[in-house]
Amino acid sequence: MYEKEKGLVDAFMRGQMSRRGLIRGLGALGVSTATAGVLVNLAATRALAADFDWKKHAGTTVKLLLNKHPYTDAMIANLENFKELTGMDVQYDVFPEDVYFDKVTAALSSGSTEYDAFMTGAYMTWTYGPAGWAEDLNQWIHDPEKTNPLYAWEDMLPGVRKSCAWNGVPGGALGSDDAKQWCIPWGYEQNNLTYNKRVFDANGLSVPTDLDGLVETAARAKAAMGSGYGVGVRGSRSWATIHPGFLSGYASFDQKDLTVGADGKLAAAMNTDVSKEFHRKWVQMIQDSGAPDWSTHTWYQVGTDLGAGKSAMIFDADILGYFMNGPGNAEAGNLAFAPFKANPAAAAPTPNIWIWSLAMSSFSTRKDAAWHFLQWASGPEHGLFGATAMDFVNPVRASVWADGAFRDKLSKSYSGYVEMHDVSAPGASIKFTPQPLFFDLTTEWAATLQKMVAREVPVDEGLDRLAESVNGQLKEAGLG
Amino acid sequence: MTTTHTQSLPPGPRRHRFRVSRRMLPYLLSLPALLTCIGILIPFLTAVAYSLQRYRLSQPWARQWNWGQNYLNFLSDPAFWNTLKVSVTYALVTVVVELLLGLGIALLLQRRSRLNNFVSIMLLMPLMTAPALAALMWKLMTNPGFGILSYLAGLIGLGDFRWASDPQTAMLTVVIVDVWVYTPFIMILLLAGLRSLPQQPFEAAALDGVPRLFVFWRITLPMLTPFLLTATLFRVIESIQQFDIIYAMTQGGPGDRLTVFQVEAYLNFFQSTNVGRSAALLMILWAITYALSNVFIKNWLRLRERSRGNA
Numbered sequence: 001m002y003e004k005e006k007g008l009v010d011a012f013m014r015g016q017m018s019r020r021g022l023i024r025g026l027g028a029l030g031v032s033t034a035t036a037g038v039l040v041n042l043a044a045t046r047a048l049a050a051d052f053d054w055k056k057h058a059g060t061t062v063k064l065l066l067n068k069h070p071y072t073d074a075m076i077a078n079l080e081n082f083k084e085l086t087g088m089d090v091q092y093d094v095f096p097e098d099v100y101f102d103k104v105t106a107a108l109s110s111g112s113t114e115y116d117a118f119m120t121g122a123y124m125t126w127t128y129g130p131a132g133w134a135e136d137l138n139q140w141i142h143d144p145e146k147t148n149p150l151y152a153w154e155d156m157l158p159g160v161r162k163s164c165a166w167n168g169v170p171g172g173a174l175g176s177d178d179a180k181q182w183c184i185p186w187g188y189e190q191n192n193l194t195y196n197k198r199v200f201d202a203n204g205l206s207v208p209t210d211l212d213g214l215v216e217t218a219a220r221a222k223a224a225m226g227s228g229y230g231v232g233v234r235g236s237r238s239w240a241t242i243h244p245g246f247l248s249g250y251a252s253f254d255q256k257d258l259t260v261g262a263d264g265k266l267a268a269a270m271n272t273d274v275s276k277e278f279h280r281k282w283v284q285m286i287q288d289s290g291a292p293d294w295s296t297h298t299w300y301q302v303g304t305d306l307g308a309g310k311s312a313m314i315f316d317a318d319i320l321g322y323f324m325n326g327p328g329n330a331e332a333g334n335l336a337f338a339p340f341k342a343n344p345a346a347a348a349p350t351p352n353i354w355i356w357s358l359a360m361s362s363f364s365t366r367k368d369a370a371w372h373f374l375q376w377a378s379g380p381e382h383g384l385f386g387a388t389a390m391d392f393v394n395p396v397r398a399s400v401w402a403d404g405a406f407r408d409k410l411s412k413s414y415s416g417y418v419e420m421h422d423v424s425a426p427g428a429s430i431k432f433t434p435q436p437l438f439f440d441l442t443t444e445w446a447a448t449l450q451k452m453v454a455r456e457v458p459v460d461e462g463l464d465r466l467a468e469s470v471n472g473q474l475k476e477a478g479l480g
Numbered sequence: 481m482t483t484t485h486t487q488s489l490p491p492g493p494r495r496h497r498f499r500v501s502r503r504m505l506p507y508l509l510s511l512p513a514l515l516t517c518i519g520i521l522i523p524f525l526t527a528v529a530y531s532l533q534r535y536r537l538s539q540p541w542a543r544q545w546n547w548g549q550n551y552l553n554f555l556s557d558p559a560f561w562n563t564l565k566v567s568v569t570y571a572l573v574t575v576v577v578e579l580l581l582g583l584g585i586a587l588l589l590q591r592r593s594r595l596n597n598f599v600s601i602m603l604l605m606p607l608m609t610a611p612a613l614a615a616l617m618w619k620l621m622t623n624p625g626f627g628i629l630s631y632l633a634g635l636i637g638l639g640d641f642r643w644a645s646d647p648q649t650a651m652l653t654v655v656i657v658d659v660w661v662y663t664p665f666i667m668i669l670l671l672a673g674l675r676s677l678p679q680q681p682f683e684a685a686a687l688d689g690v691p692r693l694f695v696f697w698r699i700t701l702p703m704l705t706p707f708l709l710t711a712t713l714f715r716v717i718e719s720i721q722q723f724d725i726i727y728a729m730t731q732g733g734p735g736d737r738l739t740v741f742q743v744e745a746y747l748n749f750f751q752s753t754n755v756g757r758s759a760a761l762l763m764i765l766w767a768i769t770y771a772l773s774n775v776f777i778k779n780w781l782r783l784r785e786r787s788r789g790n791a
Contacts, residue, residue, distance in 0.1 A: 101750070102750050105537075105750055105753065109537055109753075126538065127537060127538040127753050130538055130539065130540065130541075131537045131538055131540050131753075132540060227625075228625075236730075236731050236733065237730065237731045237732050237733030237734065237735075238731055239751070291624075292624040292625075292640070292642055292645070293622075293623065293624050293642060293643070293644075293645035294645065295645040295646075295730070295733055295734040296619070296644060296645045296729070296730060296733075305625070310625055436536065436538035436539050437538075437752070439751040439752050439753075440751075440752040440754070443747065443751065443752075446733075447732075447733060447735050447736055448735075450647075450733050450734040450735045451647075451734070451735040451736075454646065454647045454734055454735065456647055456735060476553075477536065477539065477542070478539075478542060
């Protein structure tokens, strides 16, 4: 590093200069933003080493089980820094998402010691935790001997952090005082609106602000587009159809999947009058303006249709729009983002979230070393590196969201993204009731939704039948 | 000049011949088969044990033997009866269509010629495609936005034909994919059968001027029956256990239209982690397969005996 650049980075590390100022200064010296991010990251790694014995597990190798994802790519891109910092080696297997969770279930249920840590979703830990496959990470997070004092656990967005913690009691509140931290949030997805600004502008459409507006705007967009359709939402026969836009809209009306009785027993709650009204509108929206092959749509089709200009908007994960707005997509640069609350009476959006997280295998034989990796990978330095130099959206740390360079990067190319996040982040959390039958119930919910959209069953009757079936399953499992 | 070197070999280690007593020999010879059986039986018996337990990976504390309760639950479970109905319908429709098509194609290609040989090789292509890949290929071809088949359907006035995403046409769509992949299997088996039939009865019938249809019903078909049974046995077993095509195309949907045994068992294990129910479903599938195999094999043996004149 040349002296001038080095001086700037050191000034930044001493807190004498803002990150934005640093990037500008380095830019003036001919250093690109991405390179500047890497330089800062290198310096940050050096600074990290000053406060904590990162070399404690030098020579140890940890092995990771990872899903193919931009978060994984960002981690791998920064991995040499970790190796240099700790003297540890890291091996990993990366699997595509189609088979990833089967691989995790197979590895963990067999008690394999091969993997020390793995990527997971928070919902999955409702199985892995009680089954004894994942460690409660509180024992490391709150141990000053084992955790870097700069780790800043409280810097994690509260709704996201708490959504990864559960006491294991079916129906127990997420993030309660007695909750176990089954996983560490790594990156997360809010469910809001991403719309095609070109289509909206050309047809005089305004961005909907509630469910009625969404249904109407989707229909108008479909009529205006000729080919294509109004709104993209997921529809495959899977739990993954329920958790994004659908549950975010549902939760906006204060509706629950299950209720917890005074005796701790769970009961289905999806057949209330308000729920039925919500379902009616949702089903009508798909019938009138959804994808013709909606019942086979996963996140992939929802995203690619938006990027290809086939749908006018999506009510789904914000990061789908982020990636579809990038190069290689027909509508690159045309996508814009908006916060969305389905209920006009709600004070603010309350999106349900998907959290890609990191967890530690209970069968790991190198748990302390694995924690070294986990705290680095979920630490503020790597978060900032991923967000500024790679496509690590959405970061889970408040400090990263406060970073000027990151906000500038988003605002420059992703219209409304930062504002959308700022408005909906306070209400963003998992809205499901944590319990072991999560996947059974949500898959059946998706199948019921498919029947309603196909007009095989009326909404009222479908929800009553669903509630009856759910109650039966809860009872059979000793939960209801 | 030729020089011959003669050298006496150094005394090597004394060779001990491993002698196996006559009594041990049969056991040793059957040992590989025995080991294979054990390798098959251990997972099978484990699955039997799981099917008799209340066993959810997410509720390890509640794991207990409930003996036949998982099976008894099926009796009052509409999802199970739907699974049975869908699986049997799928197997029945695919096998019947594939047999008819396979037989028809085999009859057309029976005569040996360069063209027929070329066509029969070409027709084998779908069989060489992994069923899951074939399903993804068909999923693209039936995409309403850019799928060639959706486009062609539009040309004949079926613009809103939604293939696998419509409950009314989902079964038809996956059956078409299955037929596309597996008809060549039946075709090649029956073609081999047709070409191996003795020619004398056909020559005699030709000399007597017997109509072709009569020859087909009275000579060809009876002689081909062992081959038909073999092909049916393989296809029925595979069809009733179908997973890849259905899962890749619809994950068992829309609704519960395509929740065949394997899809239901897979989702129960990997998604719901309900090991007990998943194992019980697979045990029932095994029982159905076993029963069907028995029926087919007995009939096949009976026909073979008859063809040897022992009946």
